[in-house]
Amino acid sequence: MNAIEIKNVCKQYKHNMDFDLKDITLALPEGCVMGLIGENGAGKSTLMRLILGMLHADSGELSVLDCDVKSNRFTDIKNDLGVVFDKAFPDSFTAQNVNLIMKHAYKRWDTALFFDYLKKFNIDKKKKIQELSMGMKMKLTIAAALSHDARLLILDEPTSGLDPVARDEILDIINDFTMDESRSVLISSHILSDLEKVCDYIAYLSHGRLLFCEEKDELLDKLAVVKCGKDELEGIERQKVIGVRETGFGAEALVYRDAVPEDMYCERAAIEDVMIFTAKGEKL
Amino acid sequence: MKAMLMWDRTHICKRWVVIVMLAIFYALRVTNFLSDSVVAVPIGMSTQYIITNEIMIMAYRSKTEKYINVLPIQRSTIVLSKYLYPVLIAGFMALLLIVTAIITRINWIGTLIEIAIDCGLILIVCGFGMCLEFSVNSRKRTHFGGFILFLAAYTALVVGSVMLTDFLMYYASYEAAVGISVSALIGSMLLYAAFAAISTYRFQRMDI
Numbered sequence: 419m420n421a422i423e424i425k426n427v428c429k430q431y432k433h434n435m436d437f438d439l440k441d442i443t444l445a446l447p448e449g450c451v452m453g454l455i456g457e458n459g460a461g462k463s464t465l466m467r468l469i470l471g472m473l474h475a476d477s478g479e480l481s482v483l484d485c486d487v488k489s490n491r492f493t494d495i496k497n498d499l500g501v502v503f504d505k506a507f508p509d510s511f512t513a514q515n516v517n518l519i520m521k522h523a524y525k526r527w528d529t530a531l532f533f534d535y536l537k538k539f540n541i542d543k544k545k546k547i548q549e550l551s552m553g554m555k556m557k558l559t560i561a562a563a564l565s566h567d568a569r570l571l572i573l574d575e576p577t578s579g580l581d582p583v584a585r586d587e588i589l590d591i592i593n594d595f596t597m598d599e600s601r602s603v604l605i606s607s608h609i610l611s612d613l614e615k616v617c618d619y620i621a622y623l624s625h626g627r628l629l630f631c632e633e634k635d636e637l638l639d640k641l642a643v644v645k646c647g648k649d650e651l652e653g654i655e656r657q658k659v660i661g662v663r664e665t666g667f668g669a670e671a672l673v674y675r676d677a678v679p680e681d682m683y684c685e686r687a688a689i690e691d692v693m694i695f696t697a698k699g700e701k702l
Numbered sequence: 703m704k705a706m707l708m709w710d711r712t713h714i715c716k717r718w719v720v721i722v723m724l725a726i727f728y729a730l731r732v733t734n735f736l737s738d739s740v741v742a743v744p745i746g747m748s749t750q751y752i753i754t755n756e757i758m759i760m761a762y763r764s765k766t767e768k769y770i771n772v773l774p775i776q777r778s779t780i781v782l783s784k785y786l787y788p789v790l791i792a793g794f795m796a797l798l799l800i801v802t803a804i805i806t807r808i809n810w811i812g813t814l815i816e817i818a819i820d821c822g823l824i825l826i827v828c829g830f831g832m833c834l835e836f837s838v839n840s841r842k843r844t845h846f847g848g849f850i851l852f853l854a855a856y857t858a859l860v861v862g863s864v865m866l867t868d869f870l871m872y873y874a875s876y877e878a879a880v881g882i883s884v885s886a887l888i889g890s891m892l893l894y895a896a897f898a899a900i901s902t903y904r905f906q907r908m909d910i
Contacts, residue, residue: 431909433839472771472910496774506769508713515712523705523773 419484421570421602422446422469427478429468437626439464442478444621444631449599451592453613453634454606455693456623462606465623466574469604470501483570497525500563502573507559509548513541516562524566535561539587553584560591571595573605577612585612592616610689620689624697634689642675642684643691653679661695671695706775706783710760714787747860750824753791754856757828760784761835764905771910778902781836785898788828792821811879815870818883822890823863827856829897836901839908 423445430438439461446452454462467473468480471487480487485495507516513536521527536543539557547555556576563571571592577585589612595601596616607613613620614634621631630637641660644651648669651662658677663670672695678684761784764770770780796817803813834852866886870879 467768467910470772472768474907474909493774493776496772499772501769501772503769503772508763508767511712515708519705519708519712520773521705522708523775525774 419448420445421448421450421483422452422604423479423481424465424469425479427468427480428476429464429473430476437461439468439626442628444628446602446604446619448602449596450618451596451603451605451616452619452621452631453617453689454604454621454623455610455613455689457697460623461626462623463574466572466604466606469572470499497566498569500566500568500571502556502559502563502571502576504556504575504578506562507547509546511547512545513543513558516558517543520562520566526567528565528567532561532565535564553580556580556584556588560588564591564595569601571601571603571605573603575607576605577607577609585609589616610693614689620692622693622696629696637692638687638689640675641672641687641692642678643670643672643687643695644678644682644684645670646682650682653682661698663695663698703779703783705773706770706780707786709770710783710787713760713763714756750827750860751856753824754827754831757784757788758831758835760787761832761901764836765908765910768910777906781902781905782898784832785829785894785901788825788894791828792824795820795824811876812871815867815879815883818887819863819867819870822887823859825890825894827859829894830855833897833901836908837904
């Protein structure tokens with residue numbers, strides 16, 4: 419079963435005709451972690467809001483945990499979703515307030531588990547949210563997302579603005595969450611090294627278009643970065659070169675590994691290379 | 703519904719000043735400290751305006767506090783929980799008037815007219831304000847036309863209700879006063895229900 423299934427989804431805002439999400443098709447298999455990457459304004463948050471039923475798609479089909487997001491049943495399915503936004507709760511709330519509200523909102527809310535997470539994250543339950551640091555606020559939202567036995571976590575830039583230690587802790591939480599193979603995660607982030615650590619799949623959105631959605635290891639195994647003189651790139655089939663950037667010492671190119679001549683030095687590509695060369699690299 | 707009410711309650715508790723203002727206003731008014739309408743009307747208007755504004759902010763939050771829409775709560779519940787508050791405020795006002803009427807043993811017909819007109823007014827004003835909020839996209843919050851429209855409707859309603867109250871108290875017959883004030887209250891309730899229905903319809907189709 420797919421945790422998320424999106425077919426030919428299009429969305430255009432009435433107030434912003436310059437942006438549109440066009441013909442998005444992707445699937446997140448159950449038990450997997452998918453990283454959503456793309457530049458600012460690429461449509462990552464729009465796609466997440468479509469998945470959560472906050473926005474209405476102009477066309478196409480969207481289903482989450484086998485339920486059409488347009489159906490009335492989707493409100494019930496939200497009991498199985500854990501969502502993390504950068505600003506989830508109002509500043510005047512305390513963690514105790516959050517517990518009281520969530521207890522009445524979610525069918526399977528576990529107060530003891532929530533307070534356990536607060537203890538684990540060193541969050542004072544009586545402190546107002548406005549008094550918490552950015553990392554603490556994010557951990558509180560994550561604690562809320564994990565305390566009702568969710569099957570699908572949707573995280574919109576959960577590690578942005580956090581120090582490396584806090585980021586690592588959050589990645590550990592995601593890893594722990596996916597130990598159970600019925601649980602899936604969709605995560606967007608600009609910190610691509612974080613995604614590389616936890617993701618099974620990578621989906622790349624650019625200007626509202628899905629450039630690719632592939633298994634991470636498969637994608638990175640078939641690509642390579644070559645560093646050489648620009649004229650040396652002539653030896654590689656044009657169609658196999660994804661993008662080229664000129665440097666002070668020559669050129670760097672993202673290419674398909676199978677097209678690299680044996681005597682040419684190449685490095686394993688990282689997700690960051692894939693994004694930068696696809697977005698900013700020139701074609702040969 | 704309970705989760706939504708608690709979410710709003712956590713906000714409202716910080717705004718207790720509004721409720722205290724309303725209580726003080728009515729206490730002064732019914733004990734005849736504010737019997738002169740030259741003083742009472744502006745104070746009453748500003749108190750009611752502040753209350754309406756709070757109610758509008760509450761509706762506005764449903765769009766800006768996006769996390770509400772992630773919780774397993776129907777959008778209609780989000781709207782209707784907001785519509786419960788003006789009913790509570792109207793009930794609170796009615797209770798204050800009844801208690802004061804009992805204490806001061808004053809004119810029961812006058813109290814009935816006051817309850818009908820004041821409660822009707824708060825329902826229509828809050829209902830209209832919320833309907834406006836739930837019907838426009840969050841990005842058009844500062845839409846000047848909408849704000850002017852609200853102010854104009856609010857002023858017209860308050861002036862109208864003051865004139866109607868004066869007419870019923872001093873010029874209308876006993877039967878006419880009771881009949882008109884009860885009809886006014888029922889009419890406001892129907893209008894309020896219509897505002898709630900429009901808000902629910904619009905909010906369910908809105909992009910958050």
